[in-house]
Amino acid sequence: MTLRIMRHTLILVCMFVFLAGPAQAESVRKALSQESVLEEVQKRGTLRVGFSTFKPWAMKDKEGQFIGFEIDVARALAEDMGVEPEFVPTKWSGIIPALLTGKFDIIIGGMGIRPQRNLKVNFSIPYDNSGMSIVAHKQVAPDCDELEDFNKSSVTVAARIGTTAAQAAQKHLPKATLRLFDDEAQALQELMTKRAHALVANQPLPEQQALKHQEQLYLPLDGETFTTEPIGFAVRKGDFDFLNFLDNWIRVKKAEGWLQDRHDYWFTTLDWEDRVQ
Secondary structure, X not given: OOHHHHHHHHHHHHHHHHOOOHHHHHHHHHHHHHOOHHHHHHHHXXXXXXXXXXXXXXXXXXXXXXXXXXXXHHHHHHHHHOOEXXXXXXXXXXHHHHHXXXXXXXXXXXXXXXXXXXXXXXXXXXXXXXXXXXXXXXXXXXXXXXXXXXXXXXXXXXXXXXXXXXXXHHHHOOOOEEEXXXXXXXXXXXXXXXXXXXXXXXXXXXXXXXXXXXXXXXXXOOOOOOOOEEEOOEEOOOOHHHHHHHHHHHHHXXXXXXHHHHHHHHHOOOOOHHHEO
């Protein structure tokens, strides 16, 4: 019996026993709540977090520990749930299938809320916003200041496979040759070795790389993004208790200013760079 059928059956039973009395209704309410991942996580004592490494969202420090914006978010979420975070690094191209098969409880990985993804998973309300930016090599692609300058068959653009960056490159630069890689480090290496004219990635990676490699790289669009997308937690469908908790957790952390503080530290400074391998 699928989770959806079980839930519908329990709802019908709940309606029936409600007429019988509060004791029976309470027992059904408990049965429904026990299906939630929220209940499972609290019983287990750990929140299993699926993510993929890319700076500054998630990466390893010099001691081999994961740090980054998403890591801070996951640790704070787990702490407020009264459990420990368990990090499960996963290739981005397979991260949604891994969630659906139960490899972890939630994706906290800078995932853009997209209709196609929403067909497979449920998203929380946005806890951050991002957008696509482009960074180019000064020698290979000099004096390009518009997106259309890269929309040519002679131009090679690098991006990470399975990401909205790859989708954005395909949509906005359909004439360019698109080369896809498993992670941003490989895509950036392609750009630095002049085998690609430009790299398309989520903000702030292009901006930070242009700042770090000022002699080789530059921002063609004056640092502006050419798309905007909300970022949310992804969970399996049908679990409304867990989703309700996540939505309200985000509202509280926004109201407290905590999410903005963490965003500013990881995305508008390089104060964290000496901590990274």
